[in-house]
Amino acid sequence: MDYKQFRKRLCERLGRNSADIDALVEGLSIVLRQSCAELDSVAVPAFGTFAPRKHAEAIVDDLSTGKKMLVPPEISIEFRPGAMLLKRLRQ
Amino acid sequence: MNNIVNLSELITRVAKVTGTDTNTARRFLRGFFATIEDGLAEGESVSIKNIGTFRRNSDPLSGMSGAVVFIPDNAVSEEVNKPFSMFEPVELADGIEPAELDQAEEPQEEPATKEPVHKPEPEETPLPEEPVQPYDVSAIFEPEAVEIRHEPAPEPIPAEDTPSEIPAAPAPPQPEPEPAEEEPADEEPTEESTPAEEPRRRSLLWLWIAIGLIAGGGLGYFFAMNDPSIPDIETIEESEPEIEPVALPEVAVDSIGMAPAQTAAPDTAPVEAQAAESVPAVEEPKPQKEPVYDTVTSTRYLAKMAREYYGKSIYWVFIYDANSDKLGDPNKVSPGTRVLIPDKESLPGSNTAERDKIAERLSADIQKRFK
Numbered sequence: 001m002d003y004k005q006f007r008k009r010l011c012e013r014l015g016r017n018s019a020d021i022d023a024l025v026e027g028l029s030i031v032l033r034q035s036c037a038e039l040d041s042v043a044v045p046a047f048g049t050f051a052p053r054k055h056a057e058a059i060v061d062d063l064s065t066g067k068k069m070l071v072p073p074e075i076s077i078e079f080r081p082g083a084m085l086l087k088r089l090r091q
Numbered sequence: 092m093n094n095i096v097n098l099s100e101l102i103t104r105v106a107k108v109t110g111t112d113t114n115t116a117r118r119f120l121r122g123f124f125a126t127i128e129d130g131l132a133e134g135e136s137v138s139i140k141n142i143g144t145f146r147r148n149s150d151p152l153s154g155m156s157g158a159v160v161f162i163p164d165n166a167v168s169e170e171v172n173k174p175f176s177m178f179e180p181v182e183l184a185d186g187i188e189p190a191e192l193d194q195a196e197e198p199q200e201e202p203a204t205k206e207p208v209h210k211p212e213p214e215e216t217p218l219p220e221e222p223v224q225p226y227d228v229s230a231i232f233e234p235e236a237v238e239i240r241h242e243p244a245p246e247p248i249p250a251e252d253t254p255s256e257i258p259a260a261p262a263p264p265q266p267e268p269e270p271a272e273e274e275p276a277d278e279e280p281t282e283e284s285t286p287a288e289e290p291r292r293r294s295l296l297w298l299w300i301a302i303g304l305i306a307g308g309g310l311g312y313f314f315a316m317n318d319p320s321i322p323d324i325e326t327i328e329e330s331e332p333e334i335e336p337v338a339l340p341e342v343a344v345d346s347i348g349m350a351p352a353q354t355a356a357p358d359t360a361p362v363e364a365q366a367a368e369s370v371p372a373v374e375e376p377k378p379q380k381e382p383v384y385d386t387v388t389s390t391r392y393l394a395k396m397a398r399e400y401y402g403k404s405i406y407w408v409f410i411y412d413a414n415s416d417k418l419g420d421p422n423k424v425s426p427g428t429r430v431l432i433p434d435k436e437s438l439p440g441s442n443t444a445e446r447d448k449i450a451e452r453l454s455a456d457i458q459k460r461f462k
Contacts, residue, residue, distance in 0.1 A: 001138065036171045039092045069180045
């Protein structure tokens with residue numbers, strides 16, 4: 001499901017036009033990015049938690065060149081699905 | 092940081108960002124996550140612009156917690172990692188990784204360590220500096236202070252000042268009052284002991300060598316005394332005291348008179364004969380004492396006899412002269428020849444030097460005679 005299909009479904013569900021949906025999605029994206037940048041997790045009940053995780057700088061073997069690389073620190077976003085989501089997916 | 096944004100706060104933030112009310116934001120968020128859930132339930136992956144992609148994970152090893160995978164959008168990743176955007180992966184040479192890590196960690200740790208170090212310094216630094224000064228002053232004025240310190244005035248001043256400031260200071264001033272005598276005594280043994288065992292071993296080696304030489308000399312002297320050549324030494328020693336009185340020609344009468352007096356006791360020679368022969372002292376030997384005879388053997392020639400009786404082998408000429416009627420060539424004296432040994436006192440010459448010269452002269456004459 002690409003974004004257009006997702007937006008179409010969401011417009012039908014909420015009874016709003018795509019512009020409003022784009023604006024709301026953009027607003028959610030901004031909040032999500034700000035929270036993760038501050039290493040704050042975003043917990044959505046019955047769906048899951050967006051948990052940012054900071055990785056310190058590390059030396060990694062570059063498999064393509066075979067040389068060691070010093071990788072700078074990085075913040076990744078992990079998603080931990082909630083119990084309700086997992087239950088539904090299991091069904 | 093490390094806080095959890097719950098749903099209500101999320102609604103509030105979204106409403107604030109989008110400029111809508113919270114009910115709109117709440118309904119939007121419910122519909123938003125419900126649509127994603129529907130898509131995942133249908134087995135589809137859901138891609139959302141500026142957020143990311145949700146998809147189901149078919150890997151059974153990931154477990155239920157990994158049943159849904161979220162891949163954030165590039166815009167989200169860039170925004171989240173914006174503080175680290177200035178860093179780029181750096182290629183490392185082999186073996187540098189620990190150093191790189193230390194260098195990367197040091198600048199963060201140094202300021203933390205420096206702060207506590209600087210704090211105690213101002214308290215501790217003045218304390219060691221003050222005791223150092225009395226040491227230096229005492230060390231500089233040691234030669235002059237030796238006399239001054241016997242006076243009571245200079246001693247209590249450093250002793251009182253230092254303990255008032257530092258408890259550890261009284262220890263150093265105590266050894267100071269008598270440094271001139273104690274310090275060199277302490278330094279010398281330490282220097283000998285530290286540089287060490289080689290000088291001691293060398294001194295012991297030289298000591299043993301000296302002991303060995305002394306012992307060897309003693310043994311050599313002992314064997315020399317037991318050697319048959321001892322009579323030679325005795326005769327030399329005996330001849331020297333005899334020569335001394337003879338060395339005075341004017342007192343020759345007394346010496347001659349004394350000599351027979353000592354030797355005359357066993358002898359029965361008349362005193363008149365001695366008085367008559369006092370003038371020709373050199374030609375006395377034959378009539379004075381009983382003649383002594385010896386026999387020439389294959390290993391005992393005139394020179395050896397002279398050495399035994401007179402102490403010098405060169406005096407063989409006197410034996411030869413006394414037996415010149417019997418002997419021909421002195422180098423061809425046949426063994427078994429009985430020769431007369433003249434008395435030692437009758438040998439010509441007033442002292443050994445003169446006697447040697449006479450012996451040499453006679454030896455030359457005899458050798459010329461048989462050449």
